[in-house]
Amino acid sequence: CRGGGHKRRYRLIDFKRRKDDIAASVVSIEYDPNRSCRIALLNYEDGTKSYILAPEGLKAGDAVISGENVEARVGNSMPLASIPLGLDIHNIEMQPNHGGQLCRSAGTKATLMAREKGWAQLLLPSGEIRRISDK
Secondary structure (H helix, E strand, O other): OOOOOOOOOOOOEOOOOOOEOOOEEEEEEEOOOOOOOOEEEEEEOOOOEEEEEOOOOOOOOOEEOEOOOOOOOOOOEOOHHHOOOOOEEOOEEOOOOOOEEEOOOOOOOEEEEEEEOOEEEEEOOOOOEEEEEOO
16 A cells, blocks of 8 residues: 655745835745745735745845846846846746746756847757747
């Protein structure tokens, strides 16, 4: 007879990060049995809490923010048009407002290679170079 294993409580992850210009502090970095990467619990200034995928280098106590005109630091979220070229990024939306779909598992990252006429070129971990809308 086989055992059923441990129950996996599902944690809802905020893949869209639409709380623009509201600062949040990282409460903790946690293990999630449903995915390969760690997740970070954020506590926003307005009192709400949410989980995000934790990028490498993010730790408890760090401040993160999302928006168009924010500093390019670990944990911050911004449109591809605002990110400096050559930066490593993760949790990338393939289409605007669809939520992150690329580079979501542990240790994966894409590199922003170029920008032209509303499109951004990304070098994915597979070696593929892909064009994505930079909105």
